[in-house]
Amino acid sequence: MISEAMVELSRWQFAVTSMYHFIFVPLTLGLSWMVFIMELIYVRTGNVLYKDMTRFWGKLFGINFAIGVATGITMEFEFGTNWSNYSHYVGDIFGAPLAIEGLLAFFLESTFIGLFFTGWNRFSKKGHLTVTFLTALGSNLSAMWILIANGWMQYPEFAQFSPEKMRMEMVDFFGLVTSPVAQVKFAHTVCSGYITAACFIIGISAFFMLKKRHLLLAKRSMTVAIAFCLCGMGGSALTGDLSALQVTEHQPAKLAAMEAEFETQEPPAAWNLLALPSQDNLDNYISIRIPALLGLIATHSLDTPVKGLRDIVAENEVRVSNGAAALNALNKMRAGEATDEDKAVFAEHQDDLGYGLLLTTYARDISNPTAGEIKTAAHESIPPVFISFVSFRAMMTMVGLIGILTLAAAFFLWYKRDLVERDKFLKVLICIIPLPFIACEFGWILAEVGRQPWAIQDILPTVLATSSLTAVDVGLSLLCFIGIYSLFLFIELTLMYKAVQKGPEISSADAHGGVYA
Amino acid sequence: MLDYETLQAIWWVLIGLLLIGFAVTNGMDMAVSVLLFPLCGGNRAERSAVISTIVPHWDGNQVWLITAGGAIFAAWPEVYAASFSGLYWAMLLVLFAIWLRPLAFDYRNHGESERWYRNWDLALTVGSFVPMLIFGVAFGNLLQGLPFWADDNMRWHYEGYFLSALLPLLNPFALLCGLVSVLMLLTQGSLWIQLRTVDAIACRARKFTLICGLATVVLFLIAGIIAYGLPGWQLDAPAPYGSYNVITDKTVSVIEHGLFANYVRLPVVIIVPVLATLFMLLSVWHSFKGRPGKGIIFSSLGIAFTIITAGAALFPFVMPSSVDPASSLTVWDATSSQFTLNVMLYTVIILLPIALAYTVYAYMRMWGKVSAADSIEH
Structure with a gap:
């Protein structure tokens, strides 16, 4: 009755809609704080350059935010529409953080974002700054609650099976909220959001520098962004490392899959830099290994074994x-x-x-x-190894490129002070914009594909989590999603490009160093 | 910890409150969006003025919908699972429409041409009208029962697929309920426009209040008369103690002309639809007398009591099944565990008043009349 095609299509639909939503989320998470920082500098120094910066980046924030809101509603609907057996089976515990996300975070974020855009003339400087702060806080809090929900899918403690209701029921709310897996996921996700927003600003500032427009604004923006990016990178590395430790402990199959570790090696285990895994044979066709590194990454020790997939x-x-x-x-x-x-x-x-x-x-x-x-x-109880393995490496590659480009930009901007003249480097620097987006998407592919075949780790298989729909229903809706979302993305990118081309509105030429064209 | 039955009853009230909050606030700004062209036509400055009254608030208002959805997920997971998947295409239509709103509110300001503005304002109208209608239609179908059932593994099923599941929802009684929903919200929206705009726009809005308000009352009463003849569900016995199928082991019978059985059993409840009618009429009266402030208070009360009318008719059912009465979901078996209901109750008690407080603050800060002359397109 539940057709395999329908299950596959449901998975595709969720993958498409959640990955699409996550194009906009990290930018919102980071830009909200960056805009707050710029406004803070404006309020503290009274320099209207920073007010113009706040409004310019705030405008791009708005274009991004609108589509983020629209596609976020999809996610809440989809648990019910397409994953109704999931909703039945774990709604007792999974629904709670989602409801709190609405009550605590969305109300805050959405009420104050309205005031952020329309309240410039209605609030004092400090009043408006508070509004911006609350918007940023709200958006980051919403990330916290949705990641508490996702953290529970990876580490489903704090609940108990009820044979009478044929479902999982919550037994420890405090444990759910303070789950270490959820908290690390939250920190890792917002840090990657900060990097995403910082790179967005670095790239667009580089574009202005290349075109020799709004130079002072571009320099100041890039300074704030590089600092923000480096902090984000530090946080991201730290939480990524913690995350790997937790995966080793709670989801050994995910760790083994992302490292293509089939055989449990003598500790310390060697790390596969590159490998061509065979899911059927539970072995790698070929692999290039670095001794001892996996043991260090996964266990922070030289004498603890890392479990392989065969075991x-x-x-x-x-x-x-x-x-x-x-x-x-x-x-x-x-x-x-x-x-x-x-x-x-x-x-x-x-x-x-x-x-x-x-x-x-x-x-x-x-x-x-x-x-x-x-x-x-x-x-079939282990995740697809090839996808997990490649996703992790793709994410790390992007992170490496971002690190190199950001450090180089910092070097030329702060030390050599000639970034504006380096046209070739500026052209490369513009390409930093998509990198964190790619890293974020691969990070989520790893997190979610690495949990397969489970919707809830060890508790509910994905195949049993869907609604009782037909392949026709889900196939058609998937087509609708792809079609409409593509159109939205096209409009969004066009507006972004136009807004950047148009540049900031300048309230006082003096504040911009008198140099702008 | 409160006892289970008390918690379940409280949550019926809370979900009702969230739905009322959604209708009164988000329903209002949706209605304002639908009134753009009927009120202002091709006058872009006027449309921008009207939109500027809701731009600071629509997103916060929409959170009532998101939170109601989240609360149903947390407190009534079975209702969430059965209704969202059962009403698959209806839900998706609402979703596709709602997408247009955040985009339109922001993106309309990024173009230069008259056409750009007109297209986004049209998108806003469509994106607002569809949910107003469909949520009413959904209520109309709830009152008649939906063709869903639970199997032995507690998996929810629904009769038909794609159009064969969607089209039966558009039956005459449900469409009538949809129309009541649209007109009732248009009354609310037109009162808001009266409150926040001046001169010509406010004047035209007043006519809409009058027409829509009176039409709401007439259609509400007609719907009541028709509903009187509809079958109702009666909970004969809950699942026996120790049953492993708490939902499907209960005994439910379908009673001819039984939809209003609650009103017969407990005649005092009749005050609810009576008040709904009275409040709607008072709202029209105050609007007629040039007091839109009082008008919007009464129209909000009218909306609240209209929703309570439907809820009270169904109680203790939340989602009756037309094909397998035993699978019907009630206040007593659709809920989360006692522990979850308890935790979530405390969360709501703490968080909702805070959210309400800053929402009211936001409305107060942005108060004031706007005219077409000083409308700003940010």
Whole structure:
């Protein structure tokens, strides 16, 4: 009844809509603070150059924000429209952070962003600065709550299965909110947002410098942005490292997949710089390795082993067969035919229930699964290695390029003081704009593909999380999304380009050093 | 911790409040957007003036929708799952329409040509009209029950797909409810325009208040008469103690002409639709007498009591099923666990008043009449 095509299309639709939404989110997260900093300097120094900067970058912020809001609503709708079994199964715990996100963060952000754009003449300088601050705070708080939700998908503690309701129920709210996985994810995500916004400003300032327009504004903007970018890079590196440690601990399969680590090596494990993995054979065709590095990255030690995928698959085989026992006991309980023995079996193995659910896709008769079916399910219980492996490296490559370009820009701007004359470098520097976007998208691909085949790690398989729709429904809606979103993106980019071409509005020529054309 | 039944009842009220908040605020600015062309036509300066009264607030208002959605997800996960997936295309139509609003509010100011403005203002109109209509239509269908059911694994199913699922929603009674929704919100929106604009625009808005307000009352009463003849659901017995299928093991019967059974059983509740009608009429009266401030208060109350009328008719049902009555969702079995309801109640008690406070502050700071002459396009 639930067709495979529909599941695939649902996954594609969620991937397309969430990745599209995340084009705009990081820019909002970072630009809101950068605009606040510029306005802060204006309020402190009274230099109207910084007011013009605030308004100019604020205008680009607005163009980006509008489409971010529009595409964000999609995400909330989609859990219900396309992932209704997910919503049923975990709504008791997953819905809470989403509701709080609305109450706490969206109200704040959305109420004050209206005042940010329209309240310039209605507030005192400090009053408006407060408005800007609250907008930025609201947008960053919303990231916190949605990442508490996503953190729980990766590390689903704090909840318990209810056989009566056939769903997970929250048992520890404080634990959910303060989950270390969620907090690190939040910090990592906002840091990458800061980098994204900083690079956006660096790139556009470089464009102004190349065209020899608004030079003072471009220099000052770039100074703020480079400082912001370097802070973001530091935070991002730190939280990325913490994140890897947590993945090693809570999602060993994701870590092994992103490093194409099939065999559990003698510690310290070597790191695959490049590899061509084979999912079927659970081995790499070829790999270029650096000794000891993986042990250091994943465990911060030289004597702890890093579990390989083959061992994980072997362990999961046991979990699948235990999970099948739990699921069969549960089914009997729900049918009212359970003996005390069945209840004991369920109590013992309920932590593996998710693996039993995973097996339903591969077993012809779940009450009597064959050894081959259990083997298949275990083999399918690890994420796609190639995508995970490539995504991680793509993300890191982008981060490296951003680091080099930012440092070079800082060197020419602050030390050599001749950045404005270096036309060739400025042309390269403009290309920094897309890099963090690419890094963010690959980061999310890693986070989400690396969790497969689970929607909720070890608890709910993605195939069982969808709504009971048809492939026609989801195929058509996916086409609508792609079509309309493409049009929106085209309009957005055109407006951005026009706004940059038009440049800032200048309230006092003196403040801009008298040099602008 | 409060006991489970009390919490469940409180959450019925809270979700109702959030939906009312959504209709009164976001519904208002949607209606203002729909009135752009009927009121101002091709006069761009006038349209900009009208839009400038809602530009600072529409986004905050829209959060009522987002929060209501989030609260339903957290407190009524089964309703969230069954309704959003069941009403797939209706929800997507609302979504596609709502997208246009944030874009139009910002992007209309980035063009130079008259056509650019007109197109985005049209987008704003469409993006606002569709949700106003569809949410009303959805209520109309809820009152008649929706063709959904739960299977043994508590997975939700819905009859039909694409058009075969979408078109039956557009039945006459549901469309009538949609029309009530549109007219009721237009009354609210036109009162806002009266309050915040001067001269000609305010004058024209007053005519709309009069027509839409009276039409709302007439159609509301007609819908009431038709609804009186509709079947209703009766909860005969909850699932037996110890049942593993809390939702589908309950006993529900469908009663002919039973939709208003609650009003018969507890006649005092009839005061709700009576007040809804009265408030709507008072709103029109105050508008007629040149007091749009009082008018908008009464029209907000009218909207609130119209929504309560529907909710009270269904209670304890939230989402009745027309194909498998036992799968119907009620206040007692559609909810989250006691723990979650409790936690979320505290969160709402703390956070909602704060949000309300700064929302009111934002409205007060941006208050004042605008005219076409001083409209600014930022």
